[in-house]
Amino acid sequence: MKVRVPLAELAFTRSGDKGDRCNVGLMAKCPTCYETLKREVTPERVKAFFKDMVKGQVHIYPMDNIHSLEVILDNALEGGATRTLRFDQTGKSMGCVLLRMEIEVEEGELQAAREAEKAIMEKYRDW
């Protein structure tokens, strides 16, 4: 059965800036999650999700080697860090903002993601 969940269930993130361009890295929590991310996170959906926040195009670069996507948001920082009126001048929060985008996943995929996250947190707790 399919369920709608926020992207946060399947991915970690980190975002930053280069001029007026914001880059959002999405890391899949598990190999299955990566396939789901590639299917669900498309430039069209990301652009629609951000509404007026992203004025330019959205590009997505897959990284199969580390199960991650690099999502590039053009003209997304109201002119870039030095002249923007945004409080978050350098787009640090944009990844977390994107994690709220809803995607459609199989219940099994969601379960795998939740177990993967739990295992990750357990593994590094004692490092």
Next chain:
Amino acid sequence: MRYIRVGAGSAYWGDMLDPAVELAEKGDVQYLGFDHLAELTMAILQRMKRRDASKGYIPDIVPWMKALLPTTSRKGIKILTNAGGANPVQAGLEVIKVARDLKLTGFKVGVVEGDDILHRLDDIRAQGWRFTNLDTGEEDIDSIHDRIVSANVYIGADELIRALEQGADVVVAGRCSDNALYVAPIMHEFGWQFDHPAYVDKIASAITVGHIVECTLGCTGGMSNLWPIVKDSHRIGFPIAEVYENGDAVITKVEGSGGLVCEWTVKEHLLYEVHDPSSYIMPDGIADFTTLTLMEESPNRVRVRGVKGKTRPDTLKVCIGYEDGFIGEGVIFFPWPQALDKARWAEKWLKERIDYMGVQPKELRIDYVGINMLAGGTARWPENGNGMNEVGLRVTARTSTYREADAIRREVTHLWLAGPIGTSFGVPFTPRPVVALWPTLVPREMVKTTSFVMEVM
């Protein structure tokens, strides 16, 4: 196999000093890199230099060197820094002073110059080059020509390597790429050469390593998704790259320090501020991050292997800074009851007031703090906003003149008394000048970089 250990001691102007000292004392490193420059910093430093010709470098270099040199000079650890900013020569002299005070006879400081092309822009244009804006596509800098305050090339590792070859204990550069601070010592130690097929992938590997560590705790558990389980974050360790002669590298940190280095923290930073990950373009080469593998060897040790690359580009990135008006800003908070309604009322009041006073900002932005300041148009508004404990209103405006920016700021302060019951305020901001950036390129052969070495007698 031969390896060297390179530590990252600073990610920005204002980073912590104690983890850098820890790296020097306990990191078993041969080199330390210090990045202090962001895109905007060069314009700020140029302005400082214009007011006082003996300024324009990152002033932190003095206390940093005082804290570090006693250890690094004793252990033979070399330091590379871009704290020279807009005035590398003066910064170099400041380091010499510190070394002299510490009685370090024979101590050598290398200075790298040539990134500053502010006074060469017209000369380069006269040779037929156009500084096309990479963001907007505008063909040349005519529209901003009179307002330009800085123009710096992101230079590569070449002159830093030359300074190391001349025996420099500290190398001070201006706007070299953050990355070059790490590529330089690696290439220097292993004798890797530019533009030689045997070294292209290895240099790409050095670039990747530099990218992973250059933001200090960006790869050791800072800014992390794993924040709930990162241990002892208050004494977080800065990263160390253990780089091998075959191009492999292990990302780690000082034994016993706080923080975390694992597959995830390294991935987090690999993805940070990258465009096309198959083509990460730096002045020293182009790295393909899609070819590498990450392997956890043991706790807090992650091996990076298999980076492929391409030879360095013919053009270098330039950031031209230009004056672009002012920003006026104010923040006020409203308490329960009816916190959200009060904030909405204040937004309306402000807009009417600004209009009534005839102030015409080029752009006005109003954020509801706690609701949409970060989430913007994606925000979900609270169902019971009037039940919220408090709501903030952040008002910012871009204007042509200081006077207008100040007028906007003042209108926010007028809400202190004109606003609804309970309206609260903190310390008011002063209007700030805006330096906008014009990102562009310049042919490598038109940039003349040089270096020289000074010595404590």
